[in-house]
Amino acid sequence: MAAPDLLLYDEQFQKIRGILQQLRQDSSSNVVFLVDKNGQQIAAAGDLSTLDTTSLASLTAGNVAATDGLARLIGEREFSILFHEGEKDNLHISIVGERVILVVIFDERSSLGLVRLRVRRATSELEAVFTEIAARSEGAAGLLGADAESPFSEITDDDIDRLFSE
Amino acid sequence: MVFINYAARELNCKIVYYGPGLCGKTTNLRYIYERTAASEKGRMISLATDTDRTLFFDFLPIDAGSVRGFRTRFHLYTVPGQVYYDASRKLILRGVDGMVFVADSQEARMEANVESIRNADKNLKEQGYDIATLPYVLQFNKRDLPSAVPSDEMYRLLNVKGEPTFEATASTGEGVFDTLKAIARQVLTELKKK
Numbered sequence: 001m002a003a004p005d006l007l008l009y010d011e012q013f014q015k016i017r018g019i020l021q022q023l024r025q026d027s028s029s030n031v032v033f034l035v036d037k038n039g040q041q042i043a044a045a046g047d048l049s050t051l052d053t054t055s056l057a058s059l060t061a062g063n064v065a066a067t068d069g070l071a072r073l074i075g076e077r078e079f080s081i082l083f084h085e086g087e088k089d090n091l092h093i094s095i096v097g098e099r100v101i102l103v104v105i106f107d108e109r110s111s112l113g114l115v116r117l118r119v120r121r122a123t124s125e126l127e128a129v130f131t132e133i134a135a136r137s138e139g140a141a142g143l144l145g146a147d148a149e150s151p152f153s154e155i156t157d158d159d160i161d162r163l164f165s166e
Numbered sequence: 167m168v169f170i171n172y173a174a175r176e177l178n179c180k181i182v183y184y185g186p187g188l189c190g191k192t193t194n195l196r197y198i199y200e201r202t203a204a205s206e207k208g209r210m211i212s213l214a215t216d217t218d219r220t221l222f223f224d225f226l227p228i229d230a231g232s233v234r235g236f237r238t239r240f241h242l243y244t245v246p247g248q249v250y251y252d253a254s255r256k257l258i259l260r261g262v263d264g265m266v267f268v269a270d271s272q273e274a275r276m277e278a279n280v281e282s283i284r285n286a287d288k289n290l291k292e293q294g295y296d297i298a299t300l301p302y303v304l305q306f307n308k309r310d311l312p313s314a315v316p317s318d319e320m321y322r323l324l325n326v327k328g329e330p331t332f333e334a335t336a337s338t339g340e341g342v343f344d345t346l347k348a349i350a351r352q353v354l355t356e357l358k359k360k
Binding site: 006008009010054066068150155159163164 | 230
């Protein structure tokens, strides 16, 4: 079954950002960001001014998807951690709750051991938030209160025509 | 899987351009990239071989403006068209919200078109989607070539469900934005139903 739409509300968004900021601080890393497995960036912490985060998100998801394919070829369910080592900067990529990807960019001020340790704690916190999000996304079809009503139910043809025309 | 970020008031949709090898999927994206203002597009990424054949995917994020106060972004992907990259094609279909099928109008490529639509159908099913319900647009590309098969004949051969169909010459841009707008319209209309 295809995954339902992902709805991210402010409350959970703030929680996620809090966890990412804490992780960045605790792991002495430069940037921490979270990407949906389909390549959409969810949240980030750190100095993003020099990073093309949209491209980073899409390529990370492509990388994880290809690695997942490799895992299944050799009979593994997934490789839950990927590590890319560069001359100065390194990438630590891990899967959270089978649905999202946590990326940590760090340099010599941190270490792989420290990042792994801190990522483990952040992962369990993030998993809890994503369980909430999944429940809310599924419930949004009509069981939740008025605040969950989709603003898109009123989209008109004019709204759509205006896209791409600006 | 549309990603609606209420906190950032953003709406993100994934559109995949599918079709046989050398039908012009990447050329569609390149034209969109060239004709979109710098402020409304991200970097175009092509994971291609040395001979410019798509190896994994092309990716182009486009900002289409606002709908109901939400910044609407379309993430455009192509798949590698060559038959033996099937494993990669399946991966790219994950989370797809709409598909554009780019058919090559040359007579010699009709069989490849048919084979590629079958392949799309099979791979979509494997990912939990149904081409009958997924937003879907058909494009007949390379209309400028002298060997182009008449459109009505192509339609009879390739039409799946009466989907919107466009003639195009992606190398000059003809029909490229019409195709994109048509798939965007379907994806957003689908959102309205939810």
